[in-house]
Amino acid sequence: MTEAVTDFPIENLPYGVFRDGTGIATIGVAIGDRILDLRRSTGAGLFDELPTETRRACGEGTLNALMALTPGHWHELRARLTELVIAMAEVESYLVPMQDAVMLLPAVIGDYSDFYASIFHATNVGKLFRPDNPLLPNYKYVPIGYHGRASSIVASGVPVRRPAGQTQAATFGPTGALDYELEVGFFVGGGNALGTPIPIESAEEHIFGVCLVNDWSARDIQAWEYQPLGPFLGKSFATSLSPWVVPMEALAPYRVPIYARPAGDPAPLAHLDSAANRERGAIDMMLEVEISSAKMRDTCIPPFRLSRGNFKELYWSLAQMVAHHTSNGCNLRPGDLLASGTVSGPDAESRGCLLELTRRGADPITLPGGEVRRFLEDGDEVTLRGYCERDGLPRIGLGECTGRVG
């Protein structure tokens, strides 16, 4: 990654956890192609003006303690980081080259909830199964979601093993319909007590930051198992996360009006609607998926872009998902992960998974080099990217979420 196109200018300052030279899990802040070691720089006194709880959280090996603080704490830390990084001299000795660091999962993830917030994704998938009635009647009223598996969430770069499973009556074997899903994840910061919903007005204050999520899916296992209790083994074999958590504050300059519901669509119910949420807006963030096959890598063919969409086109906002999730009193905890579901847009090129792109294999894709894909083959490497760009502002990126099927 050259300095010119870095995802991590000083306006970004995302948090991650890396294993340092001594093998200790350490919180870091990405700056260009280097990582500021928060443990060592805190120990050296660079954050002595901040509250004890912030400094203590900066010395941990996961982000959970930092997430558990308030947006005020996050803002103070970010302001001090900005000040230090602009001056640069003081932090120079605490910078680690990114290429020397092994990135880990950024937090201990208690629960992982996955939504279905793109109406384009829901419609495209629905069309494959119910051509005359693709969208179920609850879709425009309820931010549909389900509980995902937390144990099998892995950091970007961890290989993904092709799962075996039941794909129809009396058949068990390796999936023949392995897919990726392009999603955006958001980490819960401060949680809520069981029984106390988070109102939509303050829902975003409970979000620490965002990352990329690849919700790997075995479509044949999923199709056979999912009635009536939803996806289970079709998805629980692996979920990949990009290692850097971009603070909500870094994304503030890229807010745009929320998705405009088409005329005739119902307005969100009162507990899912607020002027504050509407004014805050959606996040204008490009999202891309690339694939490279083993053959492409062997023959020096660069990765091929499968799709490009935008995060702003979600039917349900992050705040609506948080408010809905807690509307029954369900408690969220610092480090819990919520994800958007597959982000697809209205255009054919913005479909965020192969199920949609190939219409369940009916329209295969030809890769450069001549290979054909209905679903993923062994050796395929899928990379997700996300970034915000706007005239006069630096590019703010989420980094990469990558995984190879092997």
Place this chain on the structure above:
Amino acid sequence: MTEAVTDFPIENLPYGVFRDGTGIATIGVAIGDRILDLRRSTGAGLFDELPTETRRACGEGTLNALMALTPGHWHELRARLTELVIAMAEVESYLVPMQDAVMLLPAVIGDYSDFYASIFHATNVGKLFRPDNPLLPNYKYVPIGYHGRASSIVASGVPVRRPAGQTQAATFGPTGALDYELEVGFFVGGGNALGTPIPIESAEEHIFGVCLVNDWSARDIQAWEYQPLGPFLGKSFATSLSPWVVPMEALAPYRVPIYARPAGDPAPLAHLDSAANRERGAIDMMLEVEISSAKMRDTCIPPFRLSRGNFKELYWSLAQMVAHHTSNGCNLRPGDLLASGTVSGPDAESRGCLLELTRRGADPITLPGGEVRRFLEDGDEVTLRGYCERDGLPRIGLGECTGRVG
């Protein structure tokens, strides 16, 4: 609880976590109406013959470290406990009256997976929605399950707040169809690495022990939200757990032949079948549900039994659920909780939830005192019980799982 009908004779010795007089979470072993303090008795040297890792695990404030050891470790500890408790003199000073202890959740539960293993439950519920075709085509091939919410699992006795939610298009408010579900939970002991399935032959070695689970459900919220991704807010507001984890070894005398699939049903696929699993058998355990309303308590009417069934009548065994869950490579971790789903039997009196008992409210139940119930009312207290009895053997019980709606 009188000594005569205790769930906890010395043949049981279940593990739990209680808050002792100084407020510290401590592992205990239930003996009659007293609790052996494992931390203090280990500190006093009563377990010095056991390996360091066992003694260290006995000093923790959750069962996770003990669960992470092997069935060999569990057996050694149990053997030593039995020896001490028979002699009694040595442990006398480490016994705490149960009435003085506050019981906590026994483990940090990473992931919670809930199954649907009673074919009677699946058929009864299916009939309400699809009278001509109650059982979906996958049921007899796949142990259907879904990911539940771990954060909202609470200990027995914690009050359960009636959740609000969307119950149909454009309607949000308190659920009018609050239900309980009678389930048996089983804690994962030793886990498996991501990508490495647990074969059915050794699946039970990965189960530390069992407890009772009340999977509270809001049927109107669930009915509106569950398509296509399964239950979410209809269940994530609370799940109650009985505090004592009964070791698999204690249940060994109560094994009976596994559920006999009716003629014509498919045999389980190879990865869900083994001679060892068949020989080990099901667990003959009675399961009961009692209700008491506020009015009943005020007028000194004793709790009313709503149903009684047997755990042995599950279509899918514990081992089959573990083998299935990991068959795609999904990793289980020590302290993860799996649950059976509602345990119902073939008889009308063995239906394990109100949805089945009242046929979604069509056949209301009259309580002693004259009150009528379609679903739960505020003030209702639901208590689950489970116990094994056999001629010539002591009764081994799971204790109680109770919760009051308020």
